[in-house]
Amino acid sequence: MDRNRGVQKNQQPRSLSQIKVVIIILIILVAIFLISASDNSGSPEGGFLFGLFKQKNEVEGIVVRHVREFPKKTEYLYYLETGQGQVYEITGDDPKLVSQLNSGAKLKVSQDDLELTSLKTSTQFPKDRGKIYLPGGSLSGTFETLIVLAHFKDLDLACTKDKVRSITLSGSPGSVSEQYFTESKGNVEFFGDVVGPTRLENHPLSEPGCEEELWTSEMDDYVRSVIRLNPDAYDRIIYVLPPKPGCPDVRAESPGRRSWVYTCDTIHNYIRVLGHNFGMHNALNAPDYEGCCGDNTDSMGSSSEPQFNSAHLYQMQWYPPEKIISISSDGQYKIDALDLPLYETTRPTIIKADCNYYLSYKDVPDGVDPNVGTERAYDNKVAIHTYLGGDTETFRHTHLDVGETYYDSNCGQSFTFVSRDPKGATIEVKTGSQPPTECLRNTPILKVTPESEIKQPGDSAGYLVTLTNEDTLDCSPTTFLFDKTLDLGLTGVFSQDSLTLHPGGVDEVVLTITSSLSQPDGTYLIQAHSSSNEGPLHDNTDTSLLIVDGIEPSTVELTASPSQRYIDLYWTAARDNTGVVEYSIYRDGKLIAETTGTSYRDYGVHGRRVIYAYYIVARDEADNEGSSSNVVTSNILTTSLTFGGESVGFYIPQCRDGIDNNKDGFCDYRYWVFAGCKDGSQLGDIDCSHQNDNSE
Numbered sequence: 001m002d003r004n005r006g007v008q009k010n011q012q013p014r015s016l017s018q019i020k021v022v023i024i025i026l027i028i029l030v031a032i033f034l035i036s037a038s039d040n041s042g043s044p045e046g047g048f049l050f051g052l053f054k055q056k057n058e059v060e061g062i063v064v065r066h067v068r069e070f071p072k073k074t075e076y077l078y079y080l081e082t083g084q085g086q087v088y089e090i091t092g093d094d095p096k097l098v099s100q101l102n103s104g105a106k107l108k109v110s111q112d113d114l115e116l117t118s119l120k121t122s123t124q125f126p127k128d129r130g131k132i133y134l135p136g137g138s139l140s141g142t143f144e145t146l147i148v149l150a151h152f153k154d155l156d157l158a159c160t161k162d163k164v165r166s167i168t169l170s171g172s173p174g175s176v177s178e179q180y181f182t183e184s185k186g187n188v189e190f191f192g193d194v195v196g197p198t199r200l201e202n203h204p205l206s207e208p209g210c211e212e213e214l215w216t217s218e219m220d221d222y223v224r225s226v227i228r229l230n231p232d233a234y235d236r237i238i239y240v241l242p243p244k245p246g247c248p249d250v251r252a253e254s255p256g257r258r259s260w261v262y263t264c265d266t267i268h269n270y271i272r273v274l275g276h277n278f279g280m281h282n283a284l285n286a287p288d289y290e291g292c293c294g295d296n297t298d299s300m301g302s303s304s305e306p307q308f309n310s311a312h313l314y315q316m317q318w319y320p321p322e323k324i325i326s327i328s329s330d331g332q333y334k335i336d337a338l339d340l341p342l343y344e345t346t347r348p349t350i351i352k353a354d355c356n357y358y359l360s361y362k363d364v365p366d367g368v369d370p371n372v373g374t375e376r377a378y379d380n381k382v383a384i385h386t387y388l389g390g391d392t393e394t395f396r397h398t399h400l401d402v403g404e405t406y407y408d409s410n411c412g413q414s415f416t417f418v419s420r421d422p423k424g425a426t427i428e429v430k431t432g433s434q435p436p437t438e439c440l441r442n443t444p445i446l447k448v449t450p451e452s453e454i455k456q457p458g459d460s461a462g463y464l465v466t467l468t469n470e471d472t473l474d475c476s477p478t479t480f481l482f483d484k485t486l487d488l489g490l491t492g493v494f495s496q497d498s499l500t501l502h503p504g505g506v507d508e509v510v511l512t513i514t515s516s517l518s519q520p521d522g523t524y525l526i527q528a529h530s531s532s533n534e535g536p537l538h539d540n541t542d543t544s545l546l547i548v549d550g551i552e553p554s555t556v557e558l559t560a561s562p563s564q565r566y567i568d569l570y571w572t573a574a575r576d577n578t579g580v581v582e583y584s585i586y587r588d589g590k591l592i593a594e595t596t597g598t599s600y601r602d603y604g605v606h607g608r609r610v611i612y613a614y615y616i617v618a619r620d621e622a623d624n625e626g627s628s629s630n631v632v633t634s635n636i637l638t639t640s641l642t643f644g645g646e647s648v649g650f651y652i653p654q655c656r657d658g659i660d661n662n663k664d665g666f667c668d669y670r671y672w673v674f675a676g677c678k679d680g681s682q683l684g685d686i687d688c689s690h691q692n693d694n695s696e
Helices: 002-040 048-053 161-167 176-183 212-227 267-277 310-316
Strands: 058-069 074-081 087-091 106-110 115-119 141-152 188-200 236-240 250-254 258-261 283-285 324-326 331-336 350-353 357-362 381-387 394-400 405-408 413-420 424-431 445-449 452-455 460-468 478-486 490-494 498-501 506-515 522-531 540-548 558-562 567-571 580-587 590-595 599-602 612-620 632-634 640-643 646-652 669-673 691-693
Touching (some): 058 087, 141 161, 141 212, 161 188, 176 188, 176 267, 188 236, 212 236, 236 267, 258 267, 310 350, 310 357, 310 381, 331 357, 357 424, 381 413, 394 405, 445 522, 452 460, 460 522, 460 540, 478 490, 478 506, 490 522, 498 506, 558 612, 558 632, 567 612, 580 599, 590 599
Parallel strands (some): 141 188, 141 236, 236 258, 283 394, 324 350, 452 540
Antiparallel strands (some): 058 074, 058 106, 074 087, 087 115, 250 258, 357 381, 381 394, 413 424, 445 460, 460 506, 478 498, 580 590, 646 669, 669 691
16 A cells, blocks of 8 residues: 555656646747737737736827817817827717816727727828927927818819918018017928819819818828828928818817918918917907907917917917016016017016916007007007916906006906016016006907898898996096998998997997998908007907898799698798798788798688689798799688589688687688579578588
């Protein structure tokens, strides 16, 4: 027994060793398989090995915002760029995830938590994102730019390639490249190529929607195959197309490298989209937090000149740190003007104060800009802006003249423009201060309603212009003056040219706009302005639209279906470019009813074998009437009466004083005897006079 046990003990270690060898070999084989599967995927994130430890359907990338600007609103679209050639459109409304959609931020998210739609795009972000501004980093350098021009199938661009080049990349005075070089203090410069125009043969102006990604793909293919250039090699790409209904004025990745412009000869639009590419947001007027682009000191606002406010200059870090002074205590601070070349400045040019305030000064001798030749309302004034940081909007609060003070009650902080000198200004900052008792002039609230009107050429439209005096209660009443700026072909008149309002007062005037009889169909911009003798703080502007529509609705097709009580009318829906608002129903040439639907029941009919003729006319919102429909004749249905096998009469739906004896919801049936009948006589049991029929 002992010998047998000994044999068993000697065999057991040998068996364990063999098992260990087998296990080691299996581990090696599995590892080789896993590594191979990972390598063959083309990306470690797509390999099986990483898949075991990675959340299912998880996507990681950089958030890129697209800004779409329309005349009266701004829309935002968000995309996730993975860096591996994949682009996802982000939709959904999960508040926790939506709060992370900061442009340029890194985001890791499960497709189960946030709606992601994979996009096919031939243009991707370059792997080296160094020239795409991310919040928190400075931006400078020379940006190679490609501008691609395209016609729609049936609409050409209004500009030639040479025209676009001269106003964008030529470097000549007033061009986009020259203006950016000046405003960035030499930090940013653009150069590159303008190509095209190509024609998008498969895309007429009537094509529904705004298929920018599809058009972009075709324009990129044109650049590659015809021009023999690689669009992915450029730092910036601007796609220029004709204006199209439903499309914005501009669209831009913010930050990013691509943008779209629909007005080829407007320098302002090129400056704006490139600003969005750098990560700059819109420049608004406070407190209009829901408006768009009202700051007249910034190209990301309403400025007609290429310039940026102090908050955007701080965001871009185009000024060296020593030219920006951050303060948190009371005192008087001297700054040099933004207009000065950096080499001429000896003091800071921007004040960064508590509560995200940015202060600056523009000093042009005698209030005249030598580069423009016209007086600007903000020259020789201290501009006060706020900016929360990152990819948020900037807000212009006011412009101060010498001796004026701006007070923030929420922050308990005031700024006073003490004095100006040949190179700049002195500003006093007080923290924890009390509201001043003296009068403070503020920008009034100006509102034009409605946002749009639709009229025929030559017709007039009325707009209500409402003004609110926002001056402090210590101020005296102010007389505000009204003015207007209208697109070509429009004329306008105010019901009153001025309003006198106490602080806090509200009143309104009517602005009547009339187009010419030959005005082409289209959308036209209307701007109403307010001002006063108190200075530029009372300047404000609001806009509305006049849509001129001379196109008639299409003709409808009418049918009739009679019964014993009424006649039903049915017609096809009319087509119209602005929409049909009403149909007019005519019986025997007279208007009997109007309706928004495509059917009508006519109870105003009676018997005696009367034949009625009907037709329909469609009308749109501009009061354009279409042609009359086909004429349909009909009469109510009758039931014959017989006596002795001879037809002696028929039922007719006559009404006597609205009596409804049988309570069926209709006037009682009547009949009229017309065969073999004499006045007052009888034919059998049938009276020749009118009788009630309550059998229904």
